[in-house]
Amino acid sequence: MYEGAIQDLIDELGRLPGIGPKGAQRIGFWLLDQPKEDAERLAEAIIQVKQKVRFCSVCFNVAEDELCRICSDPRRDRRLICVVEESKDVAAIERTREFRGLYHVLGGAISPIDGKGPSQLHLRELLSRLADSQVSEVILATNPNLEGEATATYIARLLKDFSDIAVSRLASGLPVGGDLEYADEVTLGRAFSGRRAVD
Amino acid sequence: MYEGAIQDLIDELGRLPGIGPKGAQRIGFWLLDQPKEDAERLAEAIIQVKQKVRFCSVCFNVAEDELCRICSDPRRDRRLICVVEESKDVAAIERTREFRGLYHVLGGAISPIDGKGPSQLHLRELLSRLADSQVSEVILATNPNLEGEATATYIARLLKDFSDIAVSRLASGLPVGGDLEYADEVTLGRAFSGRRAVD
Numbered sequence: 001m002y003e004g005a006i007q008d009l010i011d012e013l014g015r016l017p018g019i020g021p022k023g024a025q026r027i028g029f030w031l032l033d034q035p036k037e038d039a040e041r042l043a044e045a046i047i048q049v050k051q052k053v054r055f056c057s058v059c060f061n062v063a064e065d066e067l068c069r070i071c072s073d074p075r076r077d078r079r080l081i082c083v084v085e086e087s088k089d090v091a092a093i094e095r096t097r098e099f100r101g102l103y104h105v106l107g108g109a110i111s112p113i114d115g116k117g118p119s120q121l122h123l124r125e126l127l128s129r130l131a132d133s134q135v136s137e138v139i140l141a142t143n144p145n146l147e148g149e150a151t152a153t154y155i156a157r158l159l160k161d162f163s164d165i166a167v168s169r170l171a172s173g174l175p176v177g178g179d180l181e182y183a184d185e186v187t188l189g190r191a192f193s194g195r196r197a198v199d
Numbered sequence: 200m201y202e203g204a205i206q207d208l209i210d211e212l213g214r215l216p217g218i219g220p221k222g223a224q225r226i227g228f229w230l231l232d233q234p235k236e237d238a239e240r241l242a243e244a245i246i247q248v249k250q251k252v253r254f255c256s257v258c259f260n261v262a263e264d265e266l267c268r269i270c271s272d273p274r275r276d277r278r279l280i281c282v283v284e285e286s287k288d289v290a291a292i293e294r295t296r297e298f299r300g301l302y303h304v305l306g307g308a309i310s311p312i313d314g315k316g317p318s319q320l321h322l323r324e325l326l327s328r329l330a331d332s333q334v335s336e337v338i339l340a341t342n343p344n345l346e347g348e349a350t351a352t353y354i355a356r357l358l359k360d361f362s363d364i365a366v367s368r369l370a371s372g373l374p375v376g377g378d379l380e381y382a383d384e385v386t387l388g389r390a391f392s393g394r395r396a397v398d
Contacts, residue, residue: 005251043242045208052204
C-alpha cells in the first residue's frame, strides 16, 4: 500500500505477536515521526538482545553471563527449586517476593499438538541438578492449563525416584480480588477441593 | 526485572503506541526466540525508514523520491484534490479504489488542546497549489470528529476565495454493515439530514 521502506517496516512489525495490520501501521508511522536517535535505540536494542542474551547454564533462565542473576546470587536458598515453563514465569514469581530459592526453566510445556514432547524440555538437566545437589523441595509452577498440568504430572512421576525430595504444586483456587460468581467451574471446583481450615 | 539487554528491549518496545508492559514482554521474548536474521531484518527496517522515507514536496504524502507515487503517476486526475490529515488516510482511500485524483496531506488537524493551529498544517502549500493549477474540486476528507470537522470548516472558508473550485466533504452516515440500533445519535442524525432520494 505504501512505498518501499515504510511498507517494509509495517510488514516486519505486522509479524510481531499481538500486533495486527492496523497496529503495525500505527507503530510504523509513529516511528517515522520519532527523532532518529529514538528509532535507532529501538533497532539497537533488538540487535543487542540477539547478541548478548544467552541462557543460564544451570537453570536456563535468560542471562548475560554463564550464570543468571539468580543462580549467581549467594543469598538464594539452594534447597528449593521452582520449575517453570518460561523465563517470563521467573519474572512473575520474582515480583511476588514470596520465593527465595532457585529456578529451573523448562523451555515450554509438553504439548503433543505443538509437537512438543518431554525430550524438548530441559528435563534431563533438571534430573542431573537434583542428583548433584542438596535440594529438599521441588515446586512445580507450570501453568494451570492442560499442557502445564500434564507437564507437572509428568515431572512429578519422574521425581518419585528422589525419595528425599518433597514435590509440590502451586495452589489452584479463586484469584484474589475476583468475584466468586464469575469464576469458571473448574477453578471453583479446585477452590473447594483445596479448601483450608480457618485458623 | 530482567537482566540488561532483554530489559532494555522490553523498555523500548513498551514505548511504542498501543503496546503495554505485557505486550512488550511478549514481543521481547518472541524476538529472543527468532532466528538472528529475522530480528536483524526488523532492526534494519526501523533504521531504513528513518533514512529513506521523506515527504512528497507537492502533497506531503510519504515518499521515497522528490514526488510520491501518486503525484508522479500521469494517469491520476489532476483536477481533483482530496485533503486528508495523514498519509495513513491516503492509504485508506486508495484501498477503496474510488478516487483517481491527487491528495494533499495536512499533517494533522486543528486541535487547540494539542496546541496545533492552522499554521502548523500544510495549508499555505495547499493554497499555492490551488493558485497554480487547474483544480476543479477539493474534497475535504478530514476525520469525522471534532478536530477534523473544525479543520474542514476552516479550509472551506479559506477556499471561498477560489470561486471556480467546488469544495465537498465526505458523506457522514451509517457505516455499511452496521446495525442501525447501535449507531450513536450524532451518526444517525447525520444519516437523516443527509438522506438521499431513492432512484
